[in-house]
Amino acid sequence: MARPPRYDVSRFLDAAVELAAASGPSAITMAAVAKAVGAPSGSVYHRFPARAALLAEVWLRTVEDFQEGWFAALGSGDGDPRAAARGAPRAAARAAAVHVVAWSRAHPREASLLLYGSADFARDDWPEPGLRRAEEGHRRVGEAVAELCAALGAEAGPAADRVTLAVIDTPLTIVRRHVRRGQELPAHAEELAGESALLLLGEGPGV
């Protein structure tokens, strides 16, 4: 009972990713996205009530895709992160760190987005649901880190910020150096991230 859509939402988002990867988040203008897709600007506003809503969706779609794989990697193959984290927490940490690099290698344009912050995607102007999604993702990551933290050492384990550094921030910064200048990641980047994670977590009694 209605005209079928001609432009899919994801096409606009894909175009936005491309633009941001090439020239930064500020290059995501409604006009540029419309032009890249071949649609009039009105069609973009039909999907997104404002530029901030488009930016929010671009950011959230990317981050959530990244996190999904990260959680899976932390769970080391099977479906339950807790079991794996308990069984071999250091191996799980290593797998998570490696995943950050592997995902970036597989999605170089999306990785380049991730190296910015949500603030660069106009987070201050996001609609409420977007803020909630971001908050939720943040919470789940914090939870996973806390669990890993506990699994690594009941008493004398490393603090949460140290674990975050090992399994997220350092792998990301390994990626940053190369992605920022448009270069491919070197072949041993995954290995460097994994080893660095283990080193940062200390040579403790983990496994």
Added chain:
Amino acid sequence: MARPPRYDVSRFLDAAVELAAASGPSAITMAAVAKAVGAPSGSVYHRFPARAALLAEVWLRTVEDFQEGWFAALGSGDGDPRAAARGAPRAAARAAAVHVVAWSRAHPREASLLLYGSADFARDDWPEPGLRRAEEGHRRVGEAVAELCAALGAEAGPAADRVTLAVIDTPLTIVRRHVRRGQELPAHAEELAGESALLLLGEGPGV
């Protein structure tokens, strides 16, 4: 034999730093800088032929100030980095990593600039001299890392990218997490950076 200047170049640069720290590099507009200083836009263009030249100067002044202290820290107090690096390379590496955090704590606004890349400061449009200054700084850092690398282990020392990760990238990413959300650095950030650097360099025979 000429009218004395009323606005100093550094006042414009300071205003630009403030703007970028608050809202990102794109907030550095000629109009905004002029307004912040209380000058007409013409006066800004009298100092900087184009926006790209202003952005280049903001970036380079910040990076060069950062690097100066970093070289000094790597030299561990005295004037000659090589001697110190030879004498106690691991201590020098630790000092350099700590300096990254300490400098960021002392200059939070400038640190927030450093977390972007030169590309976000319109590097593609920089005038030639700016590009040369950037190149020179990059070269000197690479040299220092190579020296440190050699001092750490004549044969089996860690590779250059590993050393860079330890003494620059990881400290910076510790800073990033907090600066990006406008929070102060926690008290133990320097210690975390220093220890992480040592861990990443391995518990080798350094000292």
Added chain:
DNA sequence: AATTAAATAGAGGGGCCTCTCTAAAACGGG
């Protein structure tokens, strides 16, 4: 065939931004 909802299509207003251009002001030297 008529109706209706969803979507495309694109012109244009208002605003900000970069940069140019002309005029005036402020100083030191002759």
Added chain:
DNA sequence: CCCGTTTTAGAGAGGCCCCTCTATTTAATT
């Protein structure tokens, strides 16, 4: 006191961007 130079001062042209608004098209339903 006047001249030359540097700098301030500010208006405004041109361009891009965000967003609004009004048609018009399209297809399923009645």
